Amino acid sequence: MHIAVTGNIGAGKTTLTTMLAKHYGWDAQFEDVDHNPYLEDFYADMSKWSFALQIYFLGSRFRQVKEIRESGKNIIQDRTIYEDAHIFAENLNDMKLLSDRDFKNYISVFGLMKSFVSAPDLLIYLKSDVPNLVKKIYKRGREYEASISIEYLSKLNQKYEKWISEYTEGKLLVIEVDDLDFVEKPEDFGFILEKIEAELNGLF
Ligand SMILES: Nc1ncnc2c1ncn2[C@@H]1O[C@H](COP(=O)(O)OP(=O)(O)O)[C@@H](O)[C@H]1O
Numbered sequence: 093m094h095i096a097v098t099g100n101i102g103a104g105k106t107t108l109t110t111m112l113a114k115h116y117g118w119d120a121q122f123e124d125v126d127h128n129p130y131l132e133d134f135y136a137d138m139s140k141w142s143f144a145l146q147i148y149f150l151g152s153r154f155r156q157v158k159e160i161r162e163s164g165k166n167i168i169q170d171r172t173i174y175e176d177a178h179i180f181a182e183n184l185n186d187m188k189l190l191s192d193r194d195f196k197n198y199i200s201v202f203g204l205m206k207s208f209v210s211a212p213d214l215l216i217y218l219k220s221d222v223p224n225l226v227k228k229i230y231k232r233g234r235e236y237e238a239s240i241s242i243e244y245l246s247k248l249n250q251k252y253e254k255w256i257s258e259y260t261e262g263k264l265l266v267i268e269v270d271d272l273d274f275v276e277k278p279e280d281f282g283f284i285l286e287k288i289e290a291e292l293n294g295l296f
């Protein structure tokens with residue numbers, strides 16, 4: 093079984109993925125952030141590094157897709173390949189930080205890869221508003237993310253809302269996380285587990 097956690101930067105994906113993997117004994121797949129050779133440069137100069145970063149994330153995410161297909165294990169994944177294309181690359185193109193020529197090139201490679209990608213059995217969307225995302229990004233304290241603007245996060249949130257409203261590839265669970273503290277409050281984590289189990293009924 094393949095479960096994926098989706099949502100904007102700082103929504104709580106990595107935290108929830110870690111907690112669910114521990115709770116259910118699933119294997120977890122995380123984003124390539126700490127050893128990412130482009131991320132810090134990207135935040136310093138988005139226009140210069142956007143194409144290189146998108147190609148890097150696409151390759152790294154496709155490697156995960158391949159592992160999920162081949163492993164036969166229960167896997168929970170922190171962010172999907174769809175988000176790279178439909179949220180981040182598209183938004184960078186809208187913001188003129190990724191040229192039309194590079195975006196077309198990227199989308200043509202993504203299109204080829206897409207035919208090998210199966211949607212997760214369950215997609216869990218962590219919905220959060222921009223002020224809360226800012227607070228959580230600040231709490232996490234990655235220095236290079238200090239330059240992330242409200243405008244950038246708002247545009248990403250709009251893309252997420254549109255993408256989720258049109259998502260039909262598999263089961264979808266939307267969790268509004270702004271009033272939940274699943275890190276500190278066991279009852280909030282319990283609330284999320286109940287929702288997941290209701291969706292998974294029939295998949296196990
Ligand atoms: N629901 C929550 N309540 C309180 N703190 C949270 C919550 N979700 C995430 N956090 C905190 O916010 C920060 C960012 O969370 P993280 O899981 O890294 O987000 P993401 O992977 O979506 O970018 C972390 O410091 C985490 O502990």
Ligand SMILES: Nc1ncnc2c1ncn2[C@H]1C[C@H](O)[C@@H](COP(=O)(O)O)O1
Pocket residue numbers: 099100101102103105106123125131145146149175176177180181237
């Ligand atoms: N495809 C991407 N393009 C630009 N930036 C991306 C992409 N995928 C992830 N990121 C960034 C956003 C954050 O700074 C880090 C980690 O993501 P997070 O949502 O905090 O788990 O990578």
